[in-house]
Amino acid sequence: MNTTTMVPFVKWAGGKRQMLEQLYIRMPDTYNAYYEPFVGGGALVLSLAPEGAHINDINQELVHTYTEIRDHLDAILEKLMELDKVTCTREFYYDMRSSYNEKRLSHSYDTEMAALFIYLNKHCFNGLYRVNTKGEFNVPWNQKQSVRSMDMENIKAISAYLKSVTITCQDFEQALTEAKAGDFVYFDSPYAPLNPTSFDSYTKEGFTEEEHRRLAALFRRLTEKGVSCMLTNHNTELIQELYEGFLIEEIDVRRAINSDPKKRRGKEVIIRNYGEAIKPKRRTRKK
Missing domain, CATH: 3.40.50.150 (Vaccinia Virus protein VP39)
Structure with a gap:
């Protein structure tokens, strides 16, 4: 363990x-x-x-994020630190939500998408994950301008642990x-x-x-x-x-x-x- x-x-x-x-x-x-x-x-x-x-x-997007944390943690951390440097205004949140939806609808399952998945979870209302009939993530902003998207020590420990875990969708x-x-x-x-x-x-x-x-x-x-x-x-x-x-x-x-x-x-x-x-x-x- x-x-x-x-x-x-x-x-x-x-x-x-x-x-x-x-x-x-x-x-x-x-x-x-x-x-x-x-x-x-x-x-x-x-x-x-x-x-x-x-x-x-x-949930394909959730499982994709698990696998990206396991396989490409450094790239995720770099993107999340970049996002967290910006004050999360209403406009910025909805811009990031649009970027995420573009990737989701075009099946661009890359490291940036996983980082956006985590970022939106921390900045959306009550951490909900919900999509509309078009398949778009549509949870509104939680109105918090400064929220840390990750605990560095925790996410590194998760990445190390997941290397020995079988992950399926x-x-x-x-x-x-x-x-x-x-x-x-x-x-x-x-x-x-x-x-x-x-x-x-x-x-x-x-x-x-x-x-x-x-x-x-x-x-x-x-x-x-x-x-x-x-x-x-x-x-x-x-x-x-x-x-x-x-x-x-x-x-x-x-x-x-x-x-x-x-x-x-x-x-x-x-x-x-x-x-x-x-x-x-x-x-x-x-x-």
């Missing part, structure tokens, strides 16, 4: 930094290969830094075709909507109810193969139904990305096919 504690280089919807302690205490005692098919910001894998990890995401089932008995899979799965009628408007790479059912079926197949699996999601009737029979534990969470402060607290579940329920610590009264 890497001795440097790493944190995500981007803010990502559904990121698990606040849940890490809850996840740590529920990890299997031992496992062989580590798989994370919905890596997103990678809070868990980066904090654990397991050897021989396999990370995957369907494919469907979650394809990403797990090699998973075997004794391996561990963490599913930071796209959230099921809290309102069961809102699937049509729910868009994290178009993850539908059918996709959630396909994921649950995969979870059961992996269980039969002897693969240790842990999954996090909203605590909804659908999720409870799909993972009936597995160990389901409810925890309180904060949802920092929600624009409505009243909706920033909620319930999520951690689902496992191994282990026992974690007993809550008793509070002792001071005498």
Whole structure:
């Protein structure tokens, strides 16, 4: 394992930094290969830094940025330092967003695109990643003129670690075709909507109810193969139904990305096919 504690280089919807302690205490005692098919910001894998990890995401721009950090870090750092020297005015932000969209739409997946991906994440509203029907990144500016785009020590540690990691961009089932008995899979799965009628408007790479059912079926197949699996999601009737029979534990969470402060607290579940329920610590009264 890497001795440097790493944190995500981007803010990502559904990121698990606040849940890490809850996840740590529920990890299997031992496992062989580590798989994370919905890596997103990678809070868990980066904090654990397991050897021989396999990370995957369907978001091509995110995966491209991971591979560029691994393969061309110096060029990314040079570009980010150049961008950070400029005061991020409204005009500059939207110019950089236009430059990024030109690259995205022309499939110019180069080092500059990866640097712009990181820069926009740090300077857009709430670190969201969203594209419109034309495929253009359209998140507005966060109105902060001076934000550091990177932590130099952290991103260097990530680059070094990723050199031993298998990185893929494919469907979650394809990403797990090699998973075997004794391996561990963490599913930071796209959230099921809290309102069961809102699937049509729910868009994290178009993850539908059918996709959630396909994921649950995969979870059961992996269980039969002897693969240790842990999954996090909203605590909804659908999720409870799909993972009936597995160990389901409810925890309180904060949802920092929600624009409505009243909706920033909620319930999520951690689902496992191994282990026992974690007993809550008793509070002792001071005498």
